Amino acid sequence: MHRLTALPLLLLPLAGPVQAGPAEEGEALFTAGARPGAPAPRATASRGATMPATALPCSGCHGADGGGGRIEAGVTPPPVLWSSLSRPAPGRPAYDAPSVLRAVSQGLAPDGRGLDPVMPRYALTMQDGQALLAYLRALDARGVPGVEEDLVSLGLLVPAGPLGQGFAAAFGQALSAAAPEGVFGRRITLRQMEVADWREAPAATRRLLDDGVLALASALPGEANEGALAVAAGARVPILSARAGLASSPLSFALLPGAVEEGVAALRLAPEPGRTLILVSGAAAEQRLAEAIAGRVGQTAEADPRIVTPAVLPGAMAGSTGILLLLPPSRLGEIAATLRQGQISLFVPGAVGGAGIQAAAAAAGQPVVVALGVPLEAGEGMAARRFAASGAARLGLPGRLGHAAGEVFVEAMRRSGRRLTRERLASVLEGPEAFETGSLPQQRLSGAARADAGRIAILRMDGAGTVTRAAGTATAE
Numbered sequence: 273m274h275r276l277t278a279l280p281l282l283l284l285p286l287a288g289p290v291q292a293g294p295a296e297e298g299e300a301l302f303t304a305g306a307r308p309g310a311p312a313p314r315a316t317a318s319r320g321a322t323m324p325a326t327a328l329p330c331s332g333c334h335g336a337d338g339g340g341g342r343i344e345a346g347v348t349p350p351p352v353l354w355s356s357l358s359r360p361a362p363g364r365p366a367y368d369a370p371s372v373l374r375a376v377s378q379g380l381a382p383d384g385r386g387l388d389p390v391m392p393r394y395a396l397t398m399q400d401g402q403a404l405l406a407y408l409r410a411l412d413a414r415g416v417p418g419v420e421e422d423l424v425s426l427g428l429l430v431p432a433g434p435l436g437q438g439f440a441a442a443f444g445q446a447l448s449a450a451a452p453e454g455v456f457g458r459r460i461t462l463r464q465m466e467v468a469d470w471r472e473a474p475a476a477t478r479r480l481l482d483d484g485v486l487a488l489a490s491a492l493p494g495e496a497n498e499g500a501l502a503v504a505a506g507a508r509v510p511i512l513s514a515r516a517g518l519a520s521s522p523l524s525f526a527l528l529p530g531a532v533e534e535g536v537a538a539l540r541l542a543p544e545p546g547r548t549l550i551l552v553s554g555a556a557a558e559q560r561l562a563e564a565i566a567g568r569v570g571q572t573a574e575a576d577p578r579i580v581t582p583a584v585l586p587g588a589m590a591g592s593t594g595i596l597l598l599l600p601p602s603r604l605g606e607i608a609a610t611l612r613q614g615q616i617s618l619f620v621p622g623a624v625g626g627a628g629i630q631a632a633a634a635a636a637g638q639p640v641v642v643a644l645g646v647p648l649e650a651g652e653g654m655a656a657r658r659f660a661a662s663g664a665a666r667l668g669l670p671g672r673l674g675h676a677a678g679e680v681f682v683e684a685m686r687r688s689g690r691r692l693t694r695e696r697l698a699s700v701l702e703g704p705e706a707f708e709t710g711s712l713p714q715q716r717l718s719g720a721a722r723a724d725a726g727r728i729a730i731l732r733m734d735g736a737g738t739v740t741r742a743a744g745t746a747t748a749e
Contacts, residue, residue, distance in 0.1 A: 294403055294406060295403075295406045295407045295409075295410040297310075297399075297403040297406075297407075298403035298404045298405070298406045298407025298408070298410075299407050299410075301313075301325075301329075301330075301396075301400055301403055301404050301407070302329065302330045302331055302338070302404060302407050302408075303329055303330070303331040303336055304326060304329055305324060305325035305326035305327065305328065305329040306324075306325060306326055307399070307400060307403055310397075310399070310400070312324035312325045312326045313325045313394050313395050313396045313397070313400055314394075314395045315327070315328045315392040315393070315394050315395075316392055316393045316394075316395075317392050318389040318390050318391075318392070325394055328392050330352070330404075333349040334349045334350075334351070334352045334695075335349075335693060335694075335695030335696075336508060336695070337411065337414065337416060337693050337694070337695065338351060338352045338353045338408065338411045339351050339353065339416070339691055339693035339695055339696055340691075340693070340695060340696055340699070348699065351691065352408060352411075353408065353411050353412050354408045354409045354411065354412055355412045357372060357408070364381045364382060364383065364385070365381075365382040365383055366382065367382055368382075369405055372405065372408075373396075373401050373405075375387060376393070376394050376396070377393055377394060377395065377396070378393065379391065379393050416486065416692065416693050416694065417481075417484045417485065417486060417509075417694075418484050418485040418486030418487070419458070419486055419692050419693075420458070421457075421458075422454075422457060422458055422459065423454070423458050423459050423460070423461055424454075424455065424458045424459075424460055424461070424486055424685065424692065425460075425461045425462070425463055425483070425484060425485045425486060426447075426460065426461070426462055426463070426485055426486060426487055426488070426489065426681060427462075427463050427464075427465070427477075427480035427481070427483070427485035427487070427488045427489070428440060428443060428462055428463065428464040428465070428480075428488070428489050428490075428491075429464075429465055429467060429473065429476060429477060429480070429488060429489070429490040429491065429492050429496075429500050430464065430465075430466055430467070430490075430491045430492070431466070431467055431468075431491065431492055431493060431496065432466045432467060432468040435491075435670045436466060436467075436491055436670070438667040438668065438670035438671050438674065439491040439514070439670040439671070439673060439674035439677075440464055440491075440674065441663065441664070441667065441671075441674065442662070442663075442664035442667055442670065442671040442672075442673075442674030442675045442678070443462070443489060443491075443674040443675070443677050443678045444462055444678070445662045445663060445664055445674075445675070445678070446658070446659075446662070446664065446674065446675040446676075446677070446678025446679050446682070446710075447460050447462065447678045447681065447682060449658045449661075449662060450655070450658060450678060450679055450682040450683070451682045451685075455682060455685045455686055456685075456686075456689070456690045456692070458692075460681075460682070460685075463480055463483050463485055465477075465479060465480055467492055467496055469496075470492075470494065470495040470496035470499065471499075472496075473492055473495075473496040473497070473498075473499035473500045473503075474499040474500070474502065474503050476500075477499070477500045477503040477504060478503055481503070481504075481507050481509060485509075486510075486692070486694060486697065487509060487510040487511065487512070487681070487694065487697055488500070488504055488509060488510070488511040488512070489511070489512050489513075489677045489681065490511055490512070490513045490514065491513075491514045491670065491673065491674065491677075492513075493515070494517075494557060495557050497513055497515070497517045498517050498518055500513075501513070501517055501521060501524050504521065504523065504524065505521035505523065505524065508523060508694065509523065509694060510523045510524075510525070510694055510697050510698045510701060511523065511524050511525070512525045512526070512527065512677055512680060512681070512701070512717075513525070513526045513527070514526070514527055514528065514673040514677065515527070515528050515529070515530040515531075515623055515645070516528065516529050516530035516532065516533060517530055518530075518532060518560060518561065518564050522698070523694070523698045525701050525702065525717040526717065527673060527676050527677060527680070527709075527712065527715060527717070528645050528646055528647075528673070528712075529645035529728060530623050530645065531561055531565075531598075531621040531623040531624045532561065532564045532565055532568065533645055533728065534621035534622055534623055534624075534643040534644065534645050534728055535550075535561070535565035535596055535598075535619075535621045535624075535643065536565055536568045536569055537643045537645075537728040537730075538596060538619035538620070538621060538641060538642075538643035538730075539565070539569050539577060539594065539596055539619060540569065540572075541594075541617075541619070541641065541730065542593040542594035542617060542619075543593045544573070544574070544593045545569050545572075545573040545577065545593075546569070546570065546573035546574040546575035546576065546577065547575070547577075547591060547592055547593045548569075548577040548578075548592060548593055548594040548595065548596065549577060549578050549579075549580050549585070549588055549589070549592050549594070549595045549596070550562040550565060550566060550577050550578070550579045550580070550595075550596045550598060551580055551581070551582070551585060551595050551596065551597050551598060551599055551607075552579060552580075552581060552598050552599055553581065553582070553598075553599040553600060553603050554581050558598045558599065559579070561598060561624075562579045562596075562598055563579065565577070565596065566578075566579060577596070578592075582599070582603060582606055582607045585607055585610055586610050589610070589614045589616060592616060593616075593617070594616060594617040594618070594619055595611075595616055595617070595618050595619065596619045596620070596621070597618060597619070597620050597624075597625070597628075597632055597640070598621075598624055600628065601627065601628035601631045601632070604628070604631055604632055604635040605635065607635070608635035608636065611635060611636040611637075612635075612636060612637045615638065617641065618632065618633075618636055618638065618640045618641065619640070619641045619642075619643065620632060620640050620641070620642050620643075621642075621643055622642050622643060622644035622645060622646065622731075623645065625640075625642060629642055629733050630733055630734075630735065630736075630737045633733055633734050633735040634735030635735075637735070638734075639732040639733060639734045640732070640733055640734075641730060641731075641732055641742075642730070642731040642732070642733055642739075643728050643729075643730060644728060644729045644730075644731055645728050645729075646669065646729075647712050647713050647729070648729060648741075649712075649713050650672075650710070650711055650712065650713075651676075651708055651709050651710045651711060651712055651713055651714065652708070653708050653710070654708070654710075655679050655708040655709055655710030655711075656708075656710040656711075657710070658675075658679075658710055659672075659675050659709075659710035659711045660710075662675065664711065665711075671711070672711035672712060673711070673712075675709070675710055675711040676709035676710065676711045676712045676715065679707065679708065679709045679710055679711075680701075680707045680709060680715065680717070683707055683708070684697055684700045684701050684707070685697065687700040687703075687705070688700050701717050702717060704716070729741065730742040
């Protein structure tokens with residue numbers, strides 16, 4: 273990563289004005305590390321290692337829009353827009369074209385002070401430097417999708433039906449209540465897409481991005497959310513999901529842990545997690561989820577849990593220490609006798625079980641252990657008072673999650689400052705400072721579509737639907 277008090281470039285003549293070259297070539301150099309058809313410049317890292325600039329492009333630290341990067345190792349790369357560089361800043365004079373190039377090639381600020389050594393030094397040709405300067409000047413004229421002088425647009429993906437409607441209503445109410453006059457003079461507008469079939473999620477996500485939104489919020493479940501995460505990752509757009517998913521992206525975040533974290537926490541309650549079973553019906557989505565859980569458990573256990581289907585369950589139960597149920601309730605009947613005979617501990621991720629948890633307990637003739645990533649406690653402070661005064665408090669879990677997402681977005685935009693970009697927003701979302709959501713306890717978000725998932729409640733439900741809370745919590749980390 274680079275920390276800039278300057279910016280990635282290189283060695284050029286330092287006397288006299290530098291003639292700007294094509295901004296398009298500069299964009300390729302800035303974002304990919306080389307101009308089209310030209311060799312990649314050499315970059316020298318902080319410990320003297322050299323490599324092609326394609327391995328250390330400017331945008332990797334300073335953002336594709338030059339608006340400043342995301343925190344890495346405690347360092348926040350500064351903006352490198354020409355409007356930012358050409359003005360004095362705390363601790364440094366203003367840059368001009370020659371001093372920008374000197375900073376990039378030699379690691380020196382305009383006053384001769386050495387820049388942070390974590391910023392690489394780049395050996396650019398004359399043509400490289402001219403193109404890069406042209407691009408930095410052009411960046412100021414480029415708009416940020418979804419951000420205008422007096423408004424900012426967010427995209428919302430919800431499932432069709434009452435649950436999605438509840439989330440959307442709570443999300444909109446939270447935005448209005450937390451920022452009645454907008455953020456930095458920008459009123460917040462919302463563009464919403466309902467998804468009736470999980471296969472429609474990628475297209476719905478692309479439509480919102482085509483409409484021009486700064487970031488996305490998703491209440492979509494399971495495979496639908498995976499499709500949205502994949503599109504957002506490809507477009508480098510921040511997305512905040514209600515529950516964590518399987519997809520990994522630096523710009524994906526979640527309010528709450530998902531089925532993977534819950535499944536991992538549940539299986540770690542077994543005496544020997546590596547000897548547990550994960551029961552699936554054979555559906556592709558269940559298989560992917562099971563593999564993700566098994567891989568995470570296997571990182572700290574003596575072996576990966578074994579993934580099995582109902583057909584092989586009877587022969588696999590001998591010697592196992594527990595079974596994680598991922599298959600749908602409609603398949604419980606065919607394994608009920610096997611489960612009753614084995615009297616083995618049964619676990620269910622709360623995000624997967626739903627109404628099937630009681631059915632599983634009834635089929636097995638014993639309580640089922642449920643790992644629940646939804647906090648039973650609410651939040652505090654002004655956000656909690658806004659939640660209590662809103663209709664969201666009467667909408668159940670969709671209302672809690674929708675309100676929390678709205679509070680997070682408003683606060684994240686405030687922390688991002690007036691110069692709002694996708695990279696700045698993502699940097700704030702993954703930062704160390706917690707968010708007050710009102711409807712949930714303080715939340716610290718992390719990337720790769722995973723939430724601050726450390727503590728997961730452990731419950732037990734019997735066949736009559738009676739729920740008891742086990743002492744303490746489990747962890748997915």
